[in-house]
Amino acid sequence: AVFGTLMLGIFASAQEVITDDPQPEEQVAVVQPAATQPPMVPVLPETEVEATRPAGAPDASPYDPEVDGSMFGSPMVRGYRAGSSTAGTIIDVPDLDLPATVNVVPRELLNDQQALNFTDAIRNAPGVFSAGDSLLRDRIYIRGLEVGSRDFRKDGFLDPTFVPRDFQNIERVEILKGPASMLYGAVSPSGLVNLVTKKPLNAQFSDLGFTFGAYQQQRYTLDTNGYASADGNTLYRINLAQEDMNSFRDFGFTSRTLVAPGITWKLNDCSTLTWLGEYHRDHRRGDLGVPAVNGDPLALPSDRFVGEPLHDRLATQEFRQTLLLNTEINDEWALRIGGHSLFYEFPGSTTAAAFDLGGGNFARSRSNILKENEQSHSLIANLAGDTWWGPFRHRSLVGMEYTYYDSDSTFGFGSVPPINVFNPVYTNPPIIPGGSADFPVFRQRRVGGYLQDLVDITPHWKLLGSVRFDSCDFEFDKVLNFGFPLPSTQDQVFNRVSPRAGVVYLPWEEEIMSLYFNYSESFAPPGGGIYINPTPLKPVTGVTYEGGMKTNLLEDLTLQVAGFHVTRENADLNSSAFFLVQVGEERSQGAEVSLMGQLTERWSGVANYTYVDTLLTDPLNPAFDGNRQRNVPFNSANFWTRYNLVQDDCVTFGAAVGLVYLGERPANLTNTLDLPGYSRWDMGVYYNRGSMYANLYVENIFDVKYAASSINEFQIFPGAPVNARAQVGWIY
Numbered sequence: 001a002v003f004g005t006l007m008l009g010i011f012a013s014a015q016e017v018i019t020d021d022p023q024p025e026e027q028v029a030v031v032q033p034a035a036t037q038p039p040m041v042p043v044l045p046e047t048e049v050e051a052t053r054p055a056g057a058p059d060a061s062p063y064d065p066e067v068d069g070s071m072f073g074s075p076m077v078r079g080y081r082a083g084s085s086t087a088g089t090i091i092d093v094p095d096l097d098l099p100a101t102v103n104v105v106p107r108e109l110l111n112d113q114q115a116l117n118f119t120d121a122i123r124n125a126p127g128v129f130s131a132g133d134s135l136l137r138d139r140i141y142i143r144g145l146e147v148g149s150r151d152f153r154k155d156g157f158l159d160p161t162f163v164p165r166d167f168q169n170i171e172r173v174e175i176l177k178g179p180a181s182m183l184y185g186a187v188s189p190s191g192l193v194n195l196v197t198k199k200p201l202n203a204q205f206s207d208l209g210f211t212f213g214a215y216q217q218q219r220y221t222l223d224t225n226g227y228a229s230a231d232g233n234t235l236y237r238i239n240l241a242q243e244d245m246n247s248f249r250d251f252g253f254t255s256r257t258l259v260a261p262g263i264t265w266k267l268n269d270c271s272t273l274t275w276l277g278e279y280h281r282d283h284r285r286g287d288l289g290v291p292a293v294n295g296d297p298l299a300l301p302s303d304r305f306v307g308e309p310l311h312d313r314l315a316t317q318e319f320r321q322t323l324l325l326n327t328e329i330n331d332e333w334a335l336r337i338g339g340h341s342l343f344y345e346f347p348g349s350t351t352a353a354a355f356d357l358g359g360g361n362f363a364r365s366r367s368n369i370l371k372e373n374e375q376s377h378s379l380i381a382n383l384a385g386d387t388w389w390g391p392f393r394h395r396s397l398v399g400m401e402y403t404y405y406d407s408d409s410t411f412g413f414g415s416v417p418p419i420n421v422f423n424p425v426y427t428n429p430p431i432i433p434g435g436s437a438d439f440p441v442f443r444q445r446r447v448g449g450y451l452q453d454l455v456d457i458t459p460h461w462k463l464l465g466s467v468r469f470d471s472c473d474f475e476f477d478k479v480l481n482f483g484f485p486l487p488s489t490q491d492q493v494f495n496r497v498s499p500r501a502g503v504v505y506l507p508w509e510e511e512i513m514s515l516y517f518n519y520s521e522s523f524a525p526p527g528g529g530i531y532i533n534p535t536p537l538k539p540v541t542g543v544t545y546e547g548g549m550k551t552n553l554l555e556d557l558t559l560q561v562a563g564f565h566v567t568r569e570n571a572d573l574n575s576s577a578f579f580l581v582q583v584g585e586e587r588s589q590g591a592e593v594s595l596m597g598q599l600t601e602r603w604s605g606v607a608n609y610t611y612v613d614t615l616l617t618d619p620l621n622p623a624f625d626g627n628r629q630r631n632v633p634f635n636s637a638n639f640w641t642r643y644n645l646v647q648d649d650c651v652t653f654g655a656a657v658g659l660v661y662l663g664e665r666p667a668n669l670t671n672t673l674d675l676p677g678y679s680r681w682d683m684g685v686y687y688n689r690g691s692m693y694a695n696l697y698v699e700n701i702f703d704v705k706y707a708a709s710s711i712n713e714f715q716i717f718p719g720a721p722v723n724a725r726a727q728v729g730w731i732y
Contacts, residue, residue, distance in 0.1 A: 071384050072326065072336045077106035077172060080604045081556055081597035087174035087194045089452065089464075090156065090183055090397055091384045096550055097454065099464050099502025099516035101177040101562050103128070103594070107170075109606065112642055112656060112684055114211070114697040114725055115167055116219070116243070118149075123638050123660055125175045126592040126608035128191075131631050131709050137164040143177060144588030144614040144632045145190035145568055151524070153184065153194040155276075155322060157340035157378045158403055163282055163316045165195065168221055168241035169260040172196045178544040178564070179522030181498035182466035185401060185448045189522035189542025189568050190588065199274060200235035200264040201225050206732055213725025215252075217245035221729075233266040248302060248720050249287055251309035256282040271327040278320045286312035288352035291362055291714040293421065297667060297675055297707050302718035306362065306419055307351035310428040318344030333385045339378065346372035351416060353714040360422040362714070364415060366431050371410040378403045393456035400449045407442040435482040444474035444525070462504040464518070470496050472525040494539055496523040513551040520544050526572075538582060542568040557597035565589040571616075573669060581669070584618035586629065602654075605641035612636075616669070627671040631709050633663035642684070656684040668712040678706035680719070691731045698724045 074084050074092045082104035084094045095102065103125035105115075115121045118138045122128040131139040131146060138149035150160035173195055180192040204226045211219035221241045228234040241258040257280070264274040290306055293299035320342040327335050348369045353362040382399035414434035419425070450468035457463060476490040502518030522544070526537035548562030571586040594608035614629035640658035647654075663677040685696045703722040710716040 071334050071386060072382065077104065077108070079556060079598045080106065080109050080606055081558055082106055082172070083558075085174050086156075087153075087176040087192065088180075089395075089454065090382055090399065091395060093395065093454065094511070095558070096506065096511050096514040096552075097462055097504060099462075099504045099518040100546065101548065101560060101592075103175040103177070105173040105175075107172060109640075110167060110170070110173075112686070112695075113640070113658070113682075114684075114695065114727060117167065118165055121167065121173050122175075123658075124596075124606050124608075124640065125173075126594045126638070127177075127590070127610035127612060127636070128175060129631060129633075129636065129662065129709070136162060138162075140193070141629070141632055142175065142188065142191035142193075143564055143566060143590070143592075143610075144612040144629055145188055145566060145571070145586060146573060146629075147188045147191060147193065151187055151192070153192060154320070155197055155324075155338075155340075156194060156380065157322065157338065158184075158376060159195070159320070159342060160374070160376050160405065161318055161342060161344050162346050162372075163280060163318045163344055164256075164284075166241055166243075166256060166258045166280060166282075168223070168258050169198050169239040169278065170195050171198045177562070178518065178546050178566070179498070179500070179520040179542055181470070181496075181522040181524075182468045182500040182520060183399075183450055183452065185403075185446055185468065185470050185498075186472070186524040187522055188524065188540075189520075189544050189566050197260070197276060197278075198223065198237060198239060198262075199276065200237040200262050202232070202235060207729060208732075209727055209729035211243075211725055211727045213245075214723035215246040215248060217243070217725055219243040219245075228263065235264045235266075237262045247285070248723065249285070249718075250303045250305040252285045252287060252305070254282075254284045256280070256284075267327075270329075271325070274322075274324045274326075276322040276324075279317075280319075281317040283313065283315045285309075286314045286348050286350035288350050289710065289715040289717040291353035291356065291421065292667070292673055292716060293356075293360065295673060297673060297710070297713075297716050298705055298718075300421055302705060302721060304421065304424070306353050306364070306421055306424065308416070308428045309426055311366075312350050314346070314348035314350075316344065316346045316348070318342065332387050333383065336380075336382045336384075338380050340376075340380075341378075342374075342376045344374055346374075353419075353421070354415070355714065357418055360420045361418045362421055363418050365413065365434075366416050367411060367413045368431070369409070369411045371408065373409070374405070374407045376403065376405045395454040397452040398450070401446070402448075403444075403446040405442075405444040405446075407439065409439045409442075410437070412436040435480065437481070438479040439477070440479075441475060441477035443476075444472065446470060446472045446525075459509050460506050462506075464500070464502040464504070466500040466520075468498045470494075470498065470523060472496075474525065492526070494523075494525050496539075496541075498523050513549070515547075515549050517547040518545075522568075537572055538570040540568060540570050540572060542566060553595075554597070554599065557595070557599060559593070559595050561591070561593045563591045581621070581624070583616050583624055584620065585616075587615045587617065588629070588632075589613050602644040602647055603641070605639075607637075607639045607641075609637045610635070623670050627669065628666050630666045630668055630671075630712075631675070633665040633677065635661075635663040637661040640682075642686070644686075650689065652686065652688040654686040656686070658682045658684075667707075667710040667716060673713045675707040675710060675716070678704055678719070680704055680706065693727075693729050693731070695727045696724065697726075698722070 071091045084092050085102045088098050088100045088102045105121050105124045119130045127143045129141045140147050152159050176192045179189045180187045206224040209221040223239050225237040228236045239260040244255045246253050260278045262276045290300045322340045324338040351366045354365040355363050379402045385396045387394050414431040416429045448470040452466040454464045473493040478488050480486040498521050500520035504514050504516045506514050522542040524540040544566045546564045550560050566588045568586040571583045590612040592610040596606045598604045614632050616624045616627045618625050642656035644654035660680045664674050667673040667675045681701050682699045687694045700722045706719040708717050708719040
């Protein structure tokens with residue numbers, strides 16, 4: 001009912017902006033470029049689009065599939081480098097004009113690395129590390145602070161899901177560093193992730209792909225786009241994916257299905273209406289890693305499973321839909337109104353090591369998520385302008401956002417008999433009940449209004465100011481049961497003003513370098529979910545200072561350097577799968593440098609390095625006071641480069657090599673165990689001939705044994721040994 005109301009409002013708005021009948025457009029005949037990468041054509045419908053090609057390949061019959069060129073969309077990314085983004089300002093702003101850091105991982109880079117999930121994608125952004133496991137797979141760290149997968153955005157809308165995201169319908173990943181509360185409300189002070197989806201284009205093409213590889217992997221994909229009406233004013237796009245595979249982990253498996261259709265109506269020369277749907281099913285083994293043995297996090301084989309294969313599994317599914325109205329009011333002003341709904345369920349069961357009994361025997365805990373049904377509905381309206389007031393250029397934004405979130409969950413927890421991790425025997429024993437928790441009501445309503453203005457004071461100086469007011473109220477009914485019920489009810493209201501201010505200095509009139517500084521604040525009210533904390537959580541607040549330099553070394557090669565200092569009050573951290581602790585203050589400071597783009601017509605690359613120093617301060621909790629954040633090393637680096645050995649109108653043949661380095665880092669919040677540092681080398685080989693393509697990606701080519709991440713000393717997640725996957729496809 002909520003989404004239906006939103007949709008009626010948007011359709012009503014659409015009728016208001018249609019002032020004349022839409023004229024049929026001439027249908028564009030598409031000639032696919034020779035040596036096209038899989039799927040390189042797809043880009044945002046509101047973007048300026050050209051036919052794409054492998055890095056540096058010559059243009060071949062370019063076409064223009066642009067549907068809506070409003071200021072809310074970014075131009076198409078060619079190669080590995082994005083010259084602008086929307087995550088930091090909602091409107092498209094060139095990177096050199098923005099006093100903040102936005103790392104963009106474009107589709108071409110995702111293709112070259114055959115990225116299938118979020119962990120695959122974030123390697124390309126400095127200071128971003130995976131914290132995920134099979135239960136909360138998309139959790140990450142940005143600049144040393146944890147960012148939950150429920151805080152992500154999709155096409156600018158809040159996307160609070162635990163379901164691991166599939167990348168078949170993702171066009172690009174935008175990672176905004178620093179607080180974004182002045183635009184998006186409740187977010188972490190370290191950053192925000194916005195996933196931009198593929199949308200219908202003014203073109204006709206289909207991309208059929210098949211991926212096969214280690215652990216019996218089979219993945220079938222289809223990306224098809226075309227015209228749904230004879231006049232060319234109705235466009236469609238459908239993305240499909242079906243994947244089944246086992247795992248390097250004993251008894252591990254993944255089975256997932258994605259169906260993502262989209263339709264765009266050209267209402268007139270100035271307005272478009274786009275509907276996007278997405279159904280996603282993800283079933284996999286519930287795997288909470290392995291314990292350290294005698295202080296060694298790598299003591300056990302990487303494939304060792306300490307749960308129960310007949311019991312532990314996650315069976316999740318989600319459905320979301322979005323409706324977007326874009327209209328150009330005139331040459332200076334544009335309007336976007338959108339509605340978004342998400343429904344998902346997350347039932348599952350896991351068994352994990354709990355503490356060491358000696359001799360390789362570990363006590364185990366079990367958690368059963370009997371019910372986890374959640375829904376989220378959002379409405380966003382943005383009015384943007386690009387105007388001159390006297391001698392000053394103003395790129396302005398005014399907007400509002402309403403979000404309704406509802407959760408209903410029940411789970412039980414207890415223990416099962418111990419297991420010997422050196423000689424495991426799986427008997428699927430019944431649970432010894434320890435308690436249960438029922439959350440029949442968690443409802444949250446957020447309303448926010450925001451203003452932003454980027455002002456060109458002189459050709460050398462630019463000022464950015466943003467402010468947002470948020471009002472958040474929620475009701476929370478909880479019943480903890482430890483043999484007797486302990487009901488509680490919470491009703492809370494929070495109001496907050498979040499500002500941001502930044503300055504940009506361009507030393508030369510030719511925009512090839514900029515220096516910047518910004519100050520911003522963040523605010524996040526307590527969230528819902530399956531957590532058994534006995535007391536109410538406090539709002540999380542934060543402050544960030546950042547300064548840096550950006551320069552275009554070459555036309556398509558950008559260097560970025562940034563230093564940052566971030567503090568977060570009342571940080572909520574998972575001490576176990578279902579229990580949160582709040583730390584008085586969390587501080588992260590450091591520096592990062594990144595290089596991304598194209599060195600020559602045939603040579604593209606990404607390189608970055610990050611130094612992060614984290615500190616937890618909480619005199620009331622001496623177990624954490626003075627410690628470092630888990631999973632965050634002082635030093636980390638990433639390198640990936642591709643060179644096309646052959647590149648002409650018919651054939652492209654290239655090779656790539658990459659390195660992922662993470663230094664030593666704490667395995668738990670108490671800092672009693674460290675995960676050793678590691679260096680992992682990967683490689684890729686690419687061959688395109690006409691409309692056919694074939695790629696090979698090999699991960700961990702030297703078969704290094706390493707720990708990827710952890711929750712604590714009993715839940716450590718091994719990295720995969722050497723493995724490969726190949727992809728073949730046909731674009732027609």
